[in-house]
Amino acid sequence: MDNLTFRNSILLVEGLKVTPQSSYPVFIVLLLVYIFIMVSNIGLIIMISTEKNLHHPMHLLFCNLPLNDIMGTTVVLPRLMQDILKEASERYITYFECVIQAYFVHVFAVASHYVLMIMAFDRYVAICNPLRYTSIMTNKMVLKLSALAWGLAIFLVTILLGLTIRLSRCIYKIENPFCDNASLFKLSCEDVSVNNVFGIIYTVIVLTLSLGSVFITYIKIATVCLTSKNKALNSKAIKTCSTHMAVYIIMYVSCGIFVFLHRFPDYSDSRKLASIMFHIVPPGLNPLVYGLQTKEIRQKITKFWWRKK
Numbered sequence: 001m002d003n004l005t006f007r008n009s010i011l012l013v014e015g016l017k018v019t020p021q022s023s024y025p026v027f028i029v030l031l032l033v034y035i036f037i038m039v040s041n042i043g044l045i046i047m048i049s050t051e052k053n054l055h056h057p058m059h060l061l062f063c064n065l066p067l068n069d070i071m072g073t074t075v076v077l078p079r080l081m082q083d084i085l086k087e088a089s090e091r092y093i094t095y096f097e098c099v100i101q102a103y104f105v106h107v108f109a110v111a112s113h114y115v116l117m118i119m120a121f122d123r124y125v126a127i128c129n130p131l132r133y134t135s136i137m138t139n140k141m142v143l144k145l146s147a148l149a150w151g152l153a154i155f156l157v158t159i160l161l162g163l164t165i166r167l168s169r170c171i172y173k174i175e176n177p178f179c180d181n182a183s184l185f186k187l188s189c190e191d192v193s194v195n196n197v198f199g200i201i202y203t204v205i206v207l208t209l210s211l212g213s214v215f216i217t218y219i220k221i222a223t224v225c226l227t228s229k230n231k232a233l234n235s236k237a238i239k240t241c242s243t244h245m246a247v248y249i250i251m252y253v254s255c256g257i258f259v260f261l262h263r264f265p266d267y268s269d270s271r272k273l274a275s276i277m278f279h280i281v282p283p284g285l286n287p288l289v290y291g292l293q294t295k296e297i298r299q300k301i302t303k304f305w306w307r308k309k
Contacts, residue, residue, distance in 0.1 A: 011098055011187070013091045013174045015083035016276065017269070027084050033280055034077045040287035041066035057137035061122050062290060064115040064146055065247070069283035072108030075101055076178050076279045098179035099165055105180050105279075106157040109255060112282065113210035114149035116248045120217040121145065123241055128224050160202055163195050177272050203259065214248060246289050247282075254278045 018026050044066050048054045079101065083091040093101075122145075126133050160181055167188035176183040185195045221241060255278055261271035 009095055010092050011095055011172050011174055011179075012089070013083060013093050013098075013178070014176060014272075015086075015088065015091045016080055016177045016272075018084060023084050027081050030077060030081050030084070033284060034073060034081070037073050037280070037283045037287075038070065041070050041283065044287050057139075057142050058119075058122055058126070060139075060142050061115075061119050061145065064111075064149060065119070065286055065290070068108055068111045068115055069286055071104060072112070072279050073283045075104040075108065076276070080177060080276070093174070093179070095169075098174065098184065099161065102164075102179040102181055102184055103157060103161050105178065106160060107153050108279070110153035110156055110206050111150060112251050112255070113206055114153055116244070116251065117210055117213050118145040118149050119244055120214045120248075123244055124217045124221060127221050127241075156202055156205070160198065163198055167192065167195075175268075177276055180275070207259075211252070218245070243290055247286050250285050250289070251282045254281050 016026070045063055048059045048063055079093075122137060125136050129136065161184075164181055164185045167185060167190050169187045170189040171187045173187075174183045175186065181195075181199065185192045218241065225238075254274070258271050258274035258278055261267050261274055264271075
């Protein structure tokens with residue numbers, strides 16, 4: 001490979017900063033975490049898809065979450081673990097691979113918000129309009145909501161990355177453990193004000209739609225519960241909504257930390273660690289929180305466990 005081709009198509013990724021002595025322990029820990037995330041999320045998808053009594057809108061919508069978690073973890077962790085075992089000067093990636101990784105990194109982040117939004121809508125219909133639930137939340141509606149969540153995520157990220165790949169490059173090092181949009185447009189010496197402005201608009205749209213819709217949904221649910229004297233309804237609302245809110249808070253806090261730290265260059269190392277944790281903590285905790293707190297899924301897991309014993 002000649003020097004010009006190398007310079008134009010190959011990037012150097014900073015990767016995760018670890019000492020040579022800790023590289024193997026960190027690799028093993030990340031590998032175990034990755035295996036757990038894959039097994040738990042794939043297990044939930046298989047369980048919901050094979051058990052007919054779990055073929056309810058709530059559980060079918062939930063399948064979007066482990067699918068997204070599998071994608072978000074796989075697009076980052078295997079490459080990150082591979083780089084840990086390499087010298088810092090040998091962590092190369094092609095520009096094309098970097099763009100693909102950045103694309104799915106952002107789709108994962110946006111879809112995390114929108115999937116939880118449509119799950120909140122499902123809870124709203126179930127609690128606030130229980131008599132119309134089966135007529136509203138049909139299989140067709142589940143498909144439409146799922147397509148809306150993924151379609152909106154893909155649309156926004158396509159524009160975001162499209163604005164970045166148009167730029168020429170004069171820098172060839174990704175100052176991040178993995179590729180993302182900000183790392184890519186920082187490779188350019190051109191004016192990136194359009195990228196910065198759209199990045200802010202993109203972030204505001206995602207976070208505002210997410211937080212606003214979930215907040216309004218739960219205000220309405222809380223209002224119904226406070227005005228209702230139906231203890232069974234209130235108990236069901238608390239159980240299902242607390243699970244959803246726990247998953248949402250885990251995701252929102254994990255995402256918010258590294259978005260917030262982006263504004264403070266002095267905390268770049270903390271921001272980089274937080275960005276990695278965003279791809280580990282929600283995908284690792286979601287199956288535990290949602291799977292074990294949902295009565296039907298918990299019963300299936302318990303039944304399967306005792307059958308094996």
